[in-house]
Amino acid sequence: MRIAVLRETAAGERRVAASPETAKKFAQLGADIAVEAGAGLAASIDDAAYRDAGASVGDRAAVLADADIVLGVQGPDPDTLAGLKPGAWIVAGLDPFGQRARVDRYAALGAEAMAMEWMPRITRAQSMDILSSQSNLAGYKAVLDAAAEYGRAFPMMMTAAGTISAARVFVMGVGVAGLQAIATARRLGAQVSATDVRSATKEQILSLGAKPIFVEAVQGIEGEGSGGYATEMSDAYKAAQAELVSSHIAKQDIVITTALIPGRAAPRLVSDAQVASMRPGSVIVDLAVDQGGNVEGAVAGETVERHGVKIVGHRNVASRLAADASALFARNLYNFLSAHWDKDAGRPALPDGDEIGDAIRLTRGGQVVHARLLS
Numbered sequence: 001m002r003i004a005v006l007r008e009t010a011a012g013e014r015r016v017a018a019s020p021e022t023a024k025k026f027a028q029l030g031a032d033i034a035v036e037a038g039a040g041l042a043a044s045i046d047d048a049a050y051r052d053a054g055a056s057v058g059d060r061a062a063v064l065a066d067a068d069i070v071l072g073v074q075g076p077d078p079d080t081l082a083g084l085k086p087g088a089w090i091v092a093g094l095d096p097f098g099q100r101a102r103v104d105r106y107a108a109l110g111a112e113a114m115a116m117e118w119m120p121r122i123t124r125a126q127s128m129d130i131l132s133s134q135s136n137l138a139g140y141k142a143v144l145d146a147a148a149e150y151g152r153a154f155p156m157m158m159t160a161a162g163t164i165s166a167a168r169v170f171v172m173g174v175g176v177a178g179l180q181a182i183a184t185a186r187r188l189g190a191q192v193s194a195t196d197v198r199s200a201t202k203e204q205i206l207s208l209g210a211k212p213i214f215v216e217a218v219q220g221i222e223g224e225g226s227g228g229y230a231t232e233m234s235d236a237y238k239a240a241q242a243e244l245v246s247s248h249i250a251k252q253d254i255v256i257t258t259a260l261i262p263g264r265a266a267p268r269l270v271s272d273a274q275v276a277s278m279r280p281g282s283v284i285v286d287l288a289v290d291q292g293g294n295v296e297g298a299v300a301g302e303t304v305e306r307h308g309v310k311i312v313g314h315r316n317v318a319s320r321l322a323a324d325a326s327a328l329f330a331r332n333l334y335n336f337l338s339a340h341w342d343k344d345a346g347r348p349a350l351p352d353g354d355e356i357g358d359a360i361r362l363t364r365g366g367q368v369v370h371a372r373l374l375s
């Protein structure tokens, strides 16, 4: 049973889907691990580290030959997979809606494509959840990116030359990334406030020492849908939220936005007029920029200035911490495969009816099989 680990080819992608630690653990399960030469370099892992962990290292064709499972961070380019064994698994973040044509190509290759970002949010799958592990790092890095662009200090400082006041940081969207952003900004000494549509986050915000900013005026609204995710809000809620944000945002130095709604474009939370209300030198980091952005005027892959306010729109923020992001991503993949390991067969198995398999398997037997892609 051979597991192939590919070098990522997408622009700006620095992560790798296996670490020496997980390569070793796969070897201990009896798998033969083949790593494409240079796969880990951008994440500070050289080929020798994989060899020391018991993997072989070769070019892409050699690594893919006879592979039963192909691991990637992003979905591999189907053009580079010719000759893949029918029935081989492709396990990666596959962006099934954004890369729909690619999914069809995986089906045509006879592969079973597993979209790790569709892992169900159940207790058993927490250790396999790439969205959580990567969002956590992105939330941390967003605050550092904001601090780097901000021409002032974060903590309050009382010096002989006078006092500097603490930066005011507002976090919009308090999921995994937002919680880490709050914690990081607090560690840097900022005065932090945060908002979300899910009322359950209020307690979490308070427990991190930040101030919750919530819409109270619209009754009977609960922004939590299935699996702990947010739902699209009513127009009345959106209007109340916009008013609340307008008065609050004008007093903020830093805004970090992280709001996402599964299967939809990111909700627009900050308008151009609200950007204009902030004082010059303020910084906004839009972590949702890859999904369309929470902030009007944010540009994916760029830092732009509007009304004297910098709007930071880095893509793929987790990849900017490639070593740690890879280590956690690799463990997510290992935890998924090892939890389904069939010792007799010497490989993982995902029987029909398995909650995880049904949630993440996109293709099988030459067909696209996932309901979300067929409707």
Ligand code: NAD
Binding pocket: 120, 121, 122, 123, 125, 126, 129, 131, 132, 135, 172, 173, 174, 175, 176, 177, 178, 195, 196, 197, 198, 223, 227, 228, 229, 230, 231, 233, 258, 259, 260, 261, 262, 267, 269
């Ligand atoms: P996400 O990345 O989908 O969205 C980020 C945040 O934006 C969410 O908190 C969401 O409520 C918020 N949001 C959406 N629309 C908004 C709006 N208009 N205004 C303000 N905020 C808005 O979320 P996530 O980080 O994936 O986490 C979602 C939930 O899932 C959390 O409660 C998290 O703890 C939970 N979770 C559970 C598991 C598990 O059980 N396996 C794993 C990971 C996360």
